[in-house]
Amino acid sequence: MADLRAALTRARGDAWGSWAVARGYEVLEGPVDAGETAALEAVEEASRGDVLDIGVGAGRTTALLAPSARHYQGIDSSPGMLARASARFPGVELRVGDARSLDGVASGSQDLVVFSYNGIDCVAHEDRARVLAEVRRVLRPGGRFVLSTLNLDGPEYARVPRLERYLERPSSLRQAPRSAVRALRYPRALVGYWRTAARAQRGEDWATWPLEVHGFRFLCHFSTVDAVLRELAAAGLRVDGAWTGGGERLDLAEPRTSTGFVHLACTAG
Numbered sequence: 001m002a003d004l005r006a007a008l009t010r011a012r013g014d015a016w017g018s019w020a021v022a023r024g025y026e027v028l029e030g031p032v033d034a035g036e037t038a039a040l041e042a043v044e045e046a047s048r049g050d051v052l053d054i055g056v057g058a059g060r061t062t063a064l065l066a067p068s069a070r071h072y073q074g075i076d077s078s079p080g081m082l083a084r085a086s087a088r089f090p091g092v093e094l095r096v097g098d099a100r101s102l103d104g105v106a107s108g109s110q111d112l113v114v115f116s117y118n119g120i121d122c123v124a125h126e127d128r129a130r131v132l133a134e135v136r137r138v139l140r141p142g143g144r145f146v147l148s149t150l151n152l153d154g155p156e157y158a159r160v161p162r163l164e165r166y167l168e169r170p171s172s173l174r175q176a177p178r179s180a181v182r183a184l185r186y187p188r189a190l191v192g193y194w195r196t197a198a199r200a201q202r203g204e205d206w207a208t209w210p211l212e213v214h215g216f217r218f219l220c221h222f223s224t225v226d227a228v229l230r231e232l233a234a235a236g237l238r239v240d241g242a243w244t245g246g247g248e249r250l251d252l253a254e255p256r257t258s259t260g261f262v263h264l265a266c267t268a269g
Contacts, residue, residue, distance in 0.1 A: 031064070032117060032148075034247030039146045039263040040064065040114075042241055046144040049111030054099050054135075055119030059085035065114065066092050073105075100127050102134045110138045115147045118261055121221040125206060128221070132235035139268040145237055146265050152207055152222040154260040159212050160197075161189040185215070192216035225255040225262055237266040 031037040056074035066072040075097025076082050086094050113135050166186035193216035201208045205227040210216035242250040244259035
């Protein structure tokens, strides 16, 4: 059975930074950054057991987790993304599912649950507790949970479309078409922003805001790291470690950071 640490090492060397497009959605191949690598390495032993991968998209984490798992199942709310993942990984158990209600997953049946790439931030604020309760339900006592979440104190929150971010001087004639395509994204970003930002919400330690990487087209959830720690504790999930995108391990007693998002590794109590 393949080893997760070896898979992460190969991904760093072969695919870190390469991108593929699945139905207009950019999917990073391999770990998204050093922080995700650290979080996954922290649960390496659990990754050899029964693994539930939530929000698999086109299969980025399937490639990392399925080879080492005793039993792997991946779910996603998008049939189109799952079709792409199934084509890449024939024979792997992939199906449509909702993180708020993990139907078909028995209580206490999983050694590891992964909800990566800020997937939990795509559900409404009031549904986050439901997601975490479901994760805790399906985990065995001592089971592990890895997630990433957008940081309210990071640079992505309250970002607005700025023309200079979409303009770049091509370094050669070959780069000119790429620069032109990027410039054309600016009007679409403006439209997405003005349609979406008016629906943004702000709480004491959380907010919703349109995310630039998605063209400002839909709202994502942002939380302070302290708020995330409280959410996880309330769900019966103990945080063992938290990392910035750059791989810096956070002090859980003073976790405030300016990183864009945070990766966490937890244990079910």
